[in-house]
Amino acid sequence: MGAEGAERGSLWSSRDVAATRELASSPTRPELGLPDRPDIDDACDAVDPVDPVVLADDRYEILALLGEGGMGEVYRARDRKLGREVALKRLKPSVLDQRARARLSREAQALAQLSHPNVVEVYGLETAGDFVLVMELVEGSTLSGWMAQGPHPWPEALAVLLPAGRGLAAAHQAGLVHRDFKPANVMRSAEADTDGGRVRVMDFGLARPPGASLEEERSEPSEAAVAAQPSSGAWDEALTATGIVVGTPAYMAPEQFLDERADGRADQYAFCVTLWQALCGARPFQGSYTELGQAKLRGPPPWPPHVDAPRPLVEALRRGLAADPRDRWPSMEALLDRLDAVAAPRSRLAWGGAWGGAVAVAALGTVLLGVWGQGRSPASSPECEEPVAVRDHLWSDEHRHAIATALQETEAPQSAEIWSRMRPALDDYAERWAERWGRARHEACERQGAGPQGEAANARVRCLEDRRRRFEARIEALRGVSREHMAEIARTVESLPSLRACDDGTWQRAGLTPLEDPALARQVATLRSRLARAEALRDTARCSEAVVVLDEVRPQVDALGYPPLRAELRLGDGFAAECAGEYAASEQALREAYFVAIEQGYDRVAFEAALQLTHVAGVAMEQHDEGMQWVEHARAVLARTGNDADRVRLEERLGSLHHAAGRYEDAVEAYRKGLARLDAERDAGDPDDAEGSSPDMRRAVLLASTAASLRMLERFEEAQARLERSIALAREVAGDDDPFVIKATTNLANVLSSRGEVAQAERLQREVLVRAERIFGSEHPQTLKLVGNLGMSLSLLGQLEEAIAFHRRCLVGMEQVYGPEHPAVGIALNNLGIDQLVVGRVEEAIASHRRALEIRESVLGPEHAWTASSLTNLADALMVRGDHQSAAPHYARAQAIIEKVLGPDSLFMSYAVLGLGRAHVAAGRLEQALPLLERAVVLRTQNPTPPPEFFEAHFELARVLWSLDRDRDRALRLATEGLAAVEALGGEVRQRDEARAWLQARAR
DSSP: OOSOOOSTTSSSOTTSOTTOOOOOOOOOOOOOOOOOOOOHHHHHHTSOOOOOOOOSSSOEEEEEEEEEOSSEEEEEEEETTTTEEEEEEEEOGGGOOHHHHHHHHHHHHHHHTOOOTTBOOEEEEEOSSSEEEEEEOOOEEEHHHHHHTOOOOHHHHHHHHHHHHHHHHHHHHTTOOOSOOSGGGEEEEOOOOTTSSOEEEOSTTTSSOTTOOHHHHHTOOOHHHHHHSOOOSHHHHTTSSTHHHHOOTTTOOHHHHTTOOOOHHHHHHHHHHHHHHHHHSSOSOOSSHHHHHHHHHTOOOOOOTTSOOOHHHHHHHHHHTOSSGGGSOSSHHHHHHHHHHHHSHHHHHHHOSSSTTOOOOOSSSHHHHHHHHHSSOGGGSGGGTSOOOOHHHHSOHHHHHHHHHHHHHTTOTTHHHHHHHHHHHHHHHHHHHHHHHHHHHHHHHHTTTOTHHHHHHHHHHHHHHHHHHHHHHHHHHHHTOOGGGHHHHTTGGGGSOOSHHHHSSHHHHTSOOOOSOHHHHHHHHHHHHHHHHHHHHHHTTOHHHHHHHHHHHHHHHHHHTOHHHHHHHHHHHHHHHHHTTOHHHHHHHHHHHHHHHHHHTOHHHHHHHHHHHHHIIIIITOOHHHHHHHHHHHHHHHHHHOOHHHHHHHHHHHHHHHHHTTOHHHHHHHHHHHHHHHHHHHHHTOOOOTTSOOHHHHHHHHHHHHHHHHHHTTOHHHHHHHHHHHHHHHHHHHOTTOHHHHHHHHHHHHHHHHTTOHHHHHHHHHHHHHHHHHHHOTTSHHHHHHHHHHHHHHHHTTOHHHHHHHHHHHHHHHHHHHOTTSHHHHHHHHHHHHHHHHTTOHHHHHHHHHHHHHHHHHHTOTTOHHHHHHHHHHHHHHHHHTOHHHHHHHHHHHHHHHHHHTOTTOHHHHHHHHHHHHHHHHTTOHHHHHHHHHHHHHHHHHSOOOHHHHHHHHHHHHHHHHHTTSOHHHHHHHHHHHHHHHTTOSSOHHHHHHHHHHHHHHHO
C-alpha cells in the first residue's frame, strides 16, 4: 500500500498517522509508605563540630555563638564597617554542593532586596571563605514558647500570626518559598511596642537545599527529643536538627512528604497548621512520620467543637489545609484577605463572632464563585457593597515568578522566548477577566430579582466563574511544565476559553438552569475545578496525568448523581483517551457525554462532544459517514446556541473530515468558509476571538490545512503559496522556533517533494530537523516525525541505506516515547519495511510488516484502513519471497476492509487489487487476474497517483493482456503510457529498463 499518511487534513506530513499525539509519561501520585524516622541519637551524631568561621576579611568581629545545628551555626557579630551588630549564619559544606550554592546565592540576593517589616532582613552573602549569610540581629524569642502557653483566643492568635503571614506573602511576591514555616522560625522581638513586639519570619528560601532527598526528610527527629537538647536561645532552636534543612513533618504539606515540588501553597499549609495550633493548643495532625503523612493526605480533621472561633476563620483554615495544593487558596494574599476580614471589627459584628450563627462567605475562592454560579444570588453577599481586587489573586507576581522559574528550569533553549510571548497574553486575559468580573458582579447585584435581566447578569457571573476556574487550572499546569511538554506549552494560551461568550449570551443559551441547593452547588463547583485541571493537563499533552485526575474524581461524580457533571466527566474522558490514541474508548465516552448532555439540555457539552466525534469517529477511525452525522449533530446544536467562532471550528473539522474521506475539493471549500468567517470577525474589530488564540495563528492553521488538501489535488503551486503565507503569519505571532512553524515548514518540504523537487525538500528537512533537535531534543515525538520524513526523502533520492538508518532511529525513538504497541511505532515499522524490501532484505521486511500488522490489529482494530495498509505491504514482501499462496489471502482481506472503510473508488483500493492480481498471475491464473488489474489501472488513472505506481499498474496489465492475446495494441499503449510516466525520474531504473526491453521485443 506504500508510504502512509497521517490524519488527513492535519499538519503532519503525509507519512505520519492520526494517532501520533504525544503521551505524557508522568508517574501517578504514589501511596505514602514511608518508614518511621531514625533514632534521635543517629541524627545528633551527624551534627558536625563547630569550627572557626572563615571570612575573606576581618570586617566582622565574632562576639558569641547563638545557636548551632545540622545545617550550620549562627553567631552574634559586630560589623566594624557600619558599626552595628548582626547575625552571621554559616552554612556547613556538607549541605552545600555546587548547585545548592548557586541556588542559595540567588535566593539570598533576592531576599537581600526584600525589605519588609515581617521578614528578618538579609544584609549580604559572604562566599570567599565559608558560605556565610549576614542577617539582621533580632533580640527576642521564637513563637515556640508562646505556643507552649496553650490555646489563645482567636483575636490574639490572628494579631500575632497575621504579620508573619504578610512576611510570607511578601517573600512569595519576590519569588521565594520558605519550605519550613513553623513557630520556631518566627521571631518576636523583645521591644516594648504597643503590639507586644514585632513579628519576623526567619530562614526564608533557605530551609531546604535543592536536591534534598526524601531520605533526608525522614531524618527529622522527634519533637520531644529536640526539646531535650540543650538550647542557648531562639537562634539555636531554629537550627537544632537536620530536619530543618528539608522541612519539619508536623508542619510540612502533603506534597513535601511525597518529595514533590513545594511552592507558596506549601507555606500556606504550614501557616494554617501553625494558626490551628495557636487556636486549639495542639496541631491538627499527630503521630509518627508515616502516620502524619497518611493523615495529611486524607485532608483536615473536623474542627474541635470546644474551640470558639468564627466559622469563616475555620473554613479558611480548612481550605488552607487541603491535601491537594490545587484546592487551597490561590495565594497567600487571598488567605490573608480572608483572615483580615475576620479580624476586622465590622466583620465581627456582621458575623456574630461564633460558630453557631455564622454565615460562610468567601471573598474569592471556589466556594463563593460556585454558589454564585449555581444558586444563591450574588446580591446576598457583602461583596456587592464594594468591589474587591480579584485580578491580583487570579494572576499574581507569585504565579508569574513560579511559571518563569519552571520554564527556566527545563533548560529548553526557547523557554525565554516562550515566556516573553506568553506573559503578555496571560496578563491581558487576567486583566480582561477582572474588568468583566467587576462589571458583571456589580450588574448582578443591582438587578437582583429583575427577572430576565437579572438572570442574564447572573449568567455572566457564572460564565466568568467557569473562565476563572479554567484559567487557574492552566496556571497550575504551567507551574509543573517539563521540557518534553514545551512543544504544547507554546500553544496553551490559545486554549483559554472565550470571554466574549460571557457577554453575547452564548454561554447562557448553551448552559443549565442554576442549582437551588447551595450545598450541591458547592460540591459541583469543587468537582468542576478538578475537571478543569484534567483539561489543562490534556491541553499540554500530559495525557496520563489527565487520566489520573479524571479517575480520582470519578467516584465523587458518581456518588453525587448530578447528570450534567457526569456528561462533563465523560467529555473529559473522551478527550483524554483521544490524546492517548485510544480511539474506541474515546468514541464511547464522547457518545455518552453527548446523549446525557442532550437529555439534560446542556448544549455546551453536547456541541463539544459532537465536534470531537467528527474527528475521532470520522477521521481517526475512518468512519466517514458517521463523522458526517456528527457534523450534523454539532450543526443542530450550534443553530440554537452558537456563535461565529464556533462555526469556524466546525468548518475546520468538516474540512478535515472531507480530506480524510478523499473529498479534497469539499475540504478546500470548508476551509475557505472558515477563513471567510475569520475575516468577518477581524472586520468586526473584536479582539477577543473564539478560544483565546491569535486570529492570525488560527488563520495560519486553516491555510496550512487548505494546503494539505490542495497538495492531494496536485495543485502544488497553490499549496506552496498557502503554506508560505501560513508560515509567515505564524512566525509573526510566535517566532521561528514555534512548534507550528516547524510543522508547517515540514509540510512545505512535502509539497516540494510532491513537485519533484526532492533534493530541495531534503535540504529543508535537514534544516528543520536541526532546529527541532535544539528546541525539542533528539527524542521528542516531533523530532522523530521529522526524522521519519527525512528518511522518506532519502528513499525517493535513492539513498536507501541512509534512509533505513533514519527509519530505524525513528522506530527506536517512538518505542521509547510511546511504548512498543503504539500506532506511531507501526508507522515507523511500515516505512522501514518498505525500504528493506527495496534493498533486498526480504526477511527483515517481512518481519517489520508482520509486527506493524500486529500493532494495528491490536490497537486500531481488524478493520481499520491502516490495518489494510499493513496487510498489503506484508503481502508485497511475501510476493518478493515467492510465496504467492500466503500473499493472496492478505490482499483479499485488505480489499474487503478498504471496500468497507474507504469505498470502492479509493486510490488505496488499487494497492490491494493490484497485489491480488499479481498473486493470481504468479499462480498462473491469468483470467482471474485480468479484472483485478483492469480495476487497478482505472483507480490509478482516476486518482492522483505517483508516477512509479501509475507505471506498475499499466505495465502489469499490459503483460497479462499480451500473454492472453487480448487486444495487444492496447497492451502496447498501456506499457508506453506507463513508461512515459517514469522516463524523467531518477529512480526506478530496473523497471524502466525492463519496460523498454519488453516494448522493443513486442514491437519487433
